[in-house]
Amino acid sequence: MRFFIDTANMAEIREAMEMGILDGVTTNPSLMAKEGIKNVEEHYIAICKAIGSGDVSAEVIATDYAGMIQEGRALAHLHPHITVKVPMIKEGIKAIRTFTEEGIRTNCTLIFSPAQALLAAKAGATYVSPFLGRLDDVGHNGMQLIGSIRQIFNVYGIKTQILAASIRHTLHLIQCAEMGADVATMPFKVIEGLFKHPLTDKGLEQFLADYQKNNSL
Numbered sequence: 058m059r060f061f062i063d064t065a066n067m068a069e070i071r072e073a074m075e076m077g078i079l080d081g082v083t084t085n086p087s088l089m090a091k092e093g094i095k096n097v098e099e100h101y102i103a104i105c106k107a108i109g110s111g112d113v114s115a116e117v118i119a120t121d122y123a124g125m126i127q128e129g130r131a132l133a134h135l136h137p138h139i140t141v142k143v144p145m146i147k148e149g150i151k152a153i154r155t156f157t158e159e160g161i162r163t164n165c166t167l168i169f170s171p172a173q174a175l176l177a178a179k180a181g182a183t184y185v186s187p188f189l190g191r192l193d194d195v196g197h198n199g200m201q202l203i204g205s206i207r208q209i210f211n212v213y214g215i216k217t218q219i220l221a222a223s224i225r226h227t228l229h230l231i232q233c234a235e236m237g238a239d240v241a242t243m244p245f246k247v248i249e250g251l252f253k254h255p256l257t258d259k260g261l262e263q264f265l266a267d268y269q270k271n272n273s274l
Contacts, residue, residue: 058234061112061242063222065092065100069245070107076248081111083164083186083222083242085142086118098135105136114164114184116142117152125152133161140164140183145173150180157181164220171205178210178217184240189233190223199223203236211237227251 059080062073065088073079082104086097094100101115113136117128129141129152140162143149153163157180164184165177169192174185187206189199206219218239224230227250233241 058238059111059240060248061114061220061240062248063088063224063242063244065089065094065104066245067103067107070104073245073248074108078248079108079111081113081240081242082108083114083142083220085116085166098132101132101139102136105138108138111138112140112162112164112183113138114140114142114166116166117144120144120146120148122148122151125149126155129156129161129163130159142166142186143182145169145177150176153177153180153182166222168206169202171202171209174206174217174219175209178215182217184218184220186220186222186242188223189221189229190225192223193225200229200232200236203233203238207237227253 060078061081061083062070062079063083064070065084070082089097101113105113115132117125119125119128125143132141133139141156142164143152145165145167153165156163162183164186165182166186168174168185168187177185187202192199192202203221220240220242221233221238222242224241224243224247226247230241230243230247
């Protein structure tokens with residue numbers, strides 16, 4: 058499984074890169090606004106340069122076909138690492154087909170059903186992004202969605218990658234891995250949470266205490 062970080066914060070991206078476990082970045086207008094980014098295009102380029110390799114999802118704002126095509130082409134032109142993020146709507150599927158024919162990588166976002174994922178894959182999407190946490194928020198099992206998409210893609214040999222999104226905690230990530238998601242994108246706090254276990258802390262504390270004891274004799 059590849060790890061993407063879902064942020065526009067450069068400090069978080071750099072720290073995740075220093076860990077040696079980061080494979081890409083996803084971001085969106087809300088995350089850009091949270092960081093107070095004014096020149097979005099320049100920030101996308103900065104992110105691409107920071108990660109060195111791997112895909113950076115850059116989202117279109119338009120919801121009409123012509124607007125998405127214009128924005129998507131401009132975003133793809135910014136840097137070779139850019140993957141154009143397109144919403145799961147009828148015009149978005151049309152845009153994904155065009156981008157696919159032009160050799161532009163795409164990430165179909167806001168996926169909430171296996172049917173939507175299948176449509177995006179048929180159009181040639183590089184990634185589909187099912188949103189787990191948002192489904193959980195309304196009383197549905199987001200993990201079942203990952204399983205259903207994985208089953209369909211496996212049956213038909215579909216190459217579109219499942220990019221699990223809206224991951225809220227460590228258990229979400231582990232379950233996504235068990236379900237066979239190709240990629241997981243998560244906030245920095247979830248990446249930090251992967252390190253934590255009380256027995257690790259207790260064991261390290263004991264090791265250090267024993268070391269000090271042995272060296273004080």
